[in-house]
Amino acid sequence: MFTEACYGANILGKTSQSSLCLKFLDAGSRAVIGSTKISYGSITTPLIAADLLGRLFWEYLNQPLPVGEALRRAKLKLATDMHRRQGFLDGEDQKTLISFVLYGDPLHCPTYVTVRSGHKTIIRRMTRPEHLKTVCALGGPCTDSENLDQAYLKRVKAIVSQYLPGMADAQCRIHHQHHGCKGGDHLCPTHQLGIKSLEAEGGENLVITFSKHVRDGALQHPHFARLTLDPTGKVLKLAVSR
Secondary structure, eight states, X not given: OBOOOTTTTOXXXXXXXXXXXXXXXXXXXXXXXXXXXXXXXOSSSSOOHHHHHHHHHHHHHTTTOOHHHHHXXXXXXHHHHHHHHHSSBOHHHHHHHHHEEEEEOTTOOOTTSOOOTTOOOOOOOSSOOOOOOBEEOOSSOOBOGGGSOHXXXXXXXXXXXXXXXXXXXXXXXXXXXXXXXXXXXXXXXXXXXXXXXXXXXXXXXXXXXXEEEEEETTEEEEEEEEEEEOTTOOEXXXXXXX
């Protein structure tokens, strides 16, 4: 089973009675893949984040490959594709690669596919993968939405509201997307990997995050939308929580 649900694979302090992931395993599922944190996806093509990972996973699983190998290759392909599109891996890419985990038997192959005799389903490359660049949009000063051009902000909210109605009054946080990070008040792969700071041509991109808790009965569900805009205000990417 592959789920894109936010916290779908979070099992900390949970049992099969309080975790869908553990419930599926308890019911006999051979393997369950999901995210331990907030999961993001796209609202249109091209696919990004969890949507892209899920599609790639099923493609590899049907080759056929064992569940664990299919997930490993899907993550590598996602990293390669997004790096080619953007020139780096942003926060949504990094979170997808880190937060999606597999519980169960990584060597399990679906019964509807037949593995050819002598066919190697698990391989390892002999050379190191290409060095990937990452960017960070955490830490540092947070731009107040009141200091942003209000016509600009209104346009951004209108874009989000098309896909997530009710987010017009959501909390808004604005950060600059930067290459290289000193960490300090947070942990991120850019800092941990020692990615060198680079001067962005024409200025840094902005990452605007909208967040809101939506009530569903007795529960409060957090909803997120993250927009990446270039220095001219063009929307480069829109990711929404699942």
